[in-house]
Amino acid sequence: xxxxxxxxxxxxxxxxxxxxxxxxxxxxxxxxxxxxxxxxxxxxxxxxxxxxxxxxxxxxxxxxxxxxxxxxxxxxxxxxxxxxxxxxx
Numbered sequence: 708x709x710x711x712x713x714x715x716x717x718x719x720x721x722x723x724x725x726x727x728x729x730x731x732x733x734x735x736x737x738x739x740x741x742x743x744x745x746x747x748x749x750x751x752x753x754x755x756x757x758x759x760x761x762x763x764x765x766x767x768x769x770x771x772x773x774x775x776x777x778x779x780x781x782x783x784x785x786x787x788x789x790x791x792x793x794x795x796x
Contacts, residue, residue, distance in 0.1 A: 717727065731742065 717723070719727075731739070734742070
């Protein structure tokens with residue numbers, strides 16, 4: 708898709724290609740710029756949603772791993788050792 712400042716590569720099916728071609732046919736500079744802003748916002752939101760989904764999946768996996776292990780964090784280990792020795796931090 709040719710835009711005023713650059714070419715935008717869109718990977719989509721034939722129906723989407725035909726729709727974009729139909730919408731952009733006879734488009735002037737103003738409308739082309741507006742379409743570019745909308746498509747860029749959609750793309751950036753898709754990136755954010757994808758990152759959020761990935762982070763949620765990783766956190767879910769970490770919670771699952773933490774639930775299956777008997778790991779104590781460094782602070783927990785230190786507090787447990789101090790209490791065993793009769794020291795309180």
